[in-house]
Amino acid sequence: MPTLRLVLGDHLSRDVAALDGLDAAGDVVLMVEVAAETTYVPHHKQKIVFILAAMRHFAEALRQEGIRVDYVRLDDPANSGSFTGELTRALARHAVDRIVVTEPGEWRVRAMMEDWAAATGLSVEIREDDRFFCRRGRFARWADGRKSFRMEFFYREMRRETGLLMEGDQPVGGQWNYDAENRKTLPKGARPPLRLRFAPDAVTRGVMDLVNTRFAGHFGDLEPFGWAVTRADALKALDHFIAEALPAFGDVQDAMKRGEPFLYHGLVSPYLNVGLLTAREVCLAAETAWRRGAAPLNAVEGFIRQILGWREYVRGIYWHQMPGYAETNALAAARPLPWFYWSGETDLACLAEVVGDTRRNAYAHHIQRLMVAGNFALLAGIRPAEVEAWYLAVYVDAFDWVELPNVHGMVMFADGGLLASKPYAASGAYIDRMSDYCAGCTYDPKVKVGKGACPFNLLYWNFIAENAGTLRGNPRMAMPYRTWEGMESGRKAQILTEARAFLDGLDARPAASRGRQTMLDL
Ligand SMILES: Cc1cc2nc3c(=O)[nH]c(=O)nc-3n(C[C@H](O)[C@H](O)[C@H](O)COP(=O)(O)OP(=O)(O)OC[C@H]3O[C@@H](n4cnc5c(N)ncnc54)[C@H](O)[C@@H]3O)c2cc1C
Ligand code: SF4
Secondary structure: OOEEEEOOOOOOOOOOHHHOOOOOOOOEEEEEOOHHHHHOOOOOHHHHHHHHHHHHHHHHHHHHOOOEEEEEOOOOOOOOOOHHHHHHHHHHHOOOOEEEEEOOOOHHHHHHHHOHHHHHOOEEEEEOOOOOOOOHHHHHHHHOOOOOOOHHHHHHHHHHHHOOOEEOOEEHHHOOOOHHHOOOOOOOOOOOOOOOOOOOOHHHHHHHHHHHHHOOOOOOOOOOOOOOOOHHHHHHHHHHHHHHOHHHHOOOOOOOOOOOOOOOOOOOHHHHHHOOOOHHHHHHHHHHHHHOOOOOHHHHHHHHHHHHHHHHHHHHHHHHHOOHHHHOOOOOOOEOOOOHHHHOOOOOHHHHHHHHHHHHHOOOOHHHHHHHHHHHHHHHOEOHHHHHHHHHHHOOOOOHHHHHHHHHHHHOOOOOOOOOOOOOOOOHHHHHHHOOHHHHOOOEOOOOOOOOEOHHHHHHHHHHHHOHHHHOOOHHHHHHHHHHHHOOHHHHHHHHHHHHHHHHHOOOOOHHHOOOOOHHHO
């Protein structure tokens, strides 16, 4: 009897585990576009187009190989709207005796799959996703017994195991990490390369029309849509990055500039996350550029560390800690997400720029996500679950396994320091140093309190004061606490009063949006 092989929208690799051992003549590959997955947060329109268009192109490539593909479109009138419903309907169309699927990137969907054997009466094989450098069991062996995890130690083990940037058992260049060289500001007159954009073909246009009618109320601009939706185009995007941007990636990795959303970043996360590119080929392409002298070591090591280190590390934490991980709230943050995260209507120029970039491109680079949008949410004490839902909705590369640890652990410190040793909290001085945002702002990053004071300055000290019970004992927070405790009491009181007044004004929403708590209520 043939096998039904379910391929999900982020499993678009020809060598994904569910397709191992495929009998092209007999088996059926099932791919389904389901409403439940497109609407449980109001995903950016470009994110929906990216995933559905990449799925449709992948299905067509399988058909070209002579593989039998059963593809259910979102607008199929009989579409039940859920994975379980579509699996059940497919079983009525095909006589199969087992179901094979690769494990999903989300705990919620994994739990759903566990019920399928009982629901269908068939054997359901959930195969491990082997597209990562670090298998789940390998991560568990590293993590078990540790009280807290640190990416750097995990990363060194991954370097040794993969041989990437290694000479024997030593790191090339004699150092594991060149981060100290990667915090420069953008030189005056720097001209970041224009990025390859891929004009939508007829298939992608069809999806854009569908999204335009069906998801008009979702966050973000639909056009211009320039993401690659095939492996061939994703490879072109990778080549372009390696040739044009990688050489400068390291130096100014943390810099931000108005009107330059991409700078020298890779723009490869969506392709990695849905399977159009593999992590190994992306890292090897960067390493090869260094070996032939086309990119410096600080850039290449920094880039590989993001993928071999951070990407694998957060995935390991996700599966090791879920489902309880998402429930913690170490700093008891409880404020609702301000409306400007959706509208971009704020007089804080840095946030207006980052939300604007996000709306236009479904993309913001790491420091924009961490030190502007994330830093504000942390300092303002926004409820972690609302912040997580926002990040999951607005970025083209957002999938639960990678978004949740980054937001819950790295940004919100909601895990109490399991993922990162201290909160990434910063005042306006950091944003001023690393960007040109402040020059166009009504506030002044150098003013700490009183008229024109940058809200990040007020909120930083308010955060330090409010969380003293939890953070005072953290050795990495000793310096800010010493500064705060040494501050004159009248000044401290003024900072706290102004910070609280600012926070109290935050929820004020424009008239058009009053009554809606978040875009999730749309
Ligand atoms: C609050 C927050 C939320 C994030 N949410 C996501 C998300 O939903 N999906 C996602 O793929 N990345 C996420 N990241 C990580 C990172 O910001 C993006 O991977 C990166 O901005 C993607 O753009 P790029 O390809 O140009 O990356 P580059 O800057 O060129 O980096 C290269 C690659 O390294 C990997 N990478 C870098 N940092 C991380 C990280 N912290 N975790 C995992 N992978 C990393 C990505 O695959 C990325 O493509 C998040 C980071 C923060 C701080
Ligand atoms: S002054 Fe403060 S609020 Fe304004 S852009 Fe700079 S950091 Fe952001």
